[in-house]
Amino acid sequence: xxxxxxxxxFNVGDRVRLNGKLSVFAGEYTAGHEFTVINVGGQRGIDLQxxxxxxxxxxxxxxxxxxKV
Numbered sequence: 001x002x003x004x005x006x007x008x009x010f011n012v013g014d015r016v017r018l019n020g021k022l023s024v025f026a027g028e029y030t031a032g033h034e035f036t037v038i039n040v041g042g043q044r045g046i047d048l049q050x051x052x053x054x055x056x057x058x059x060x061x062x063x064x065x066x067x068k069v
Contacts, residue, residue, distance in 0.1 A: 010040055010046050010063075010066070010068070011040060012038065012039065012040055013037060014037045014068055015036055015037075015068070016034065016035050016036075016048065016066040016068055016069060017032060017033070017035075017066065017068075018030070018034070018065055019031055019066065019067055022062060022065060024056060029050075029056070033050065034069060035049060035050050035056065036048065036049050038055070042057075042058060042060075044060045045059040045060025045061065045062075045063055046059050046060070047059070048066075
């Protein structure tokens with residue numbers, strides 16, 4: 001038996017687009033919103049920042065909502 005760790009399909013600096021709505025405490029992002037990946041090293045998923053400087057951190061549970069641009 002072995003454990004094979006998963007690898008992020010995103011890298012720091014990648015641009016990603018949201019494919020659905022994403023609700024956060026501060027509000028809601030709509031489909032089509034774009035972010036830059038700022039961290040992939042966390043155990044809880046990627047960290048993102050949009051062009052206005054807003055950050056969405058630890059996106060592991062919603063990573064399926066994003067695609068590379």
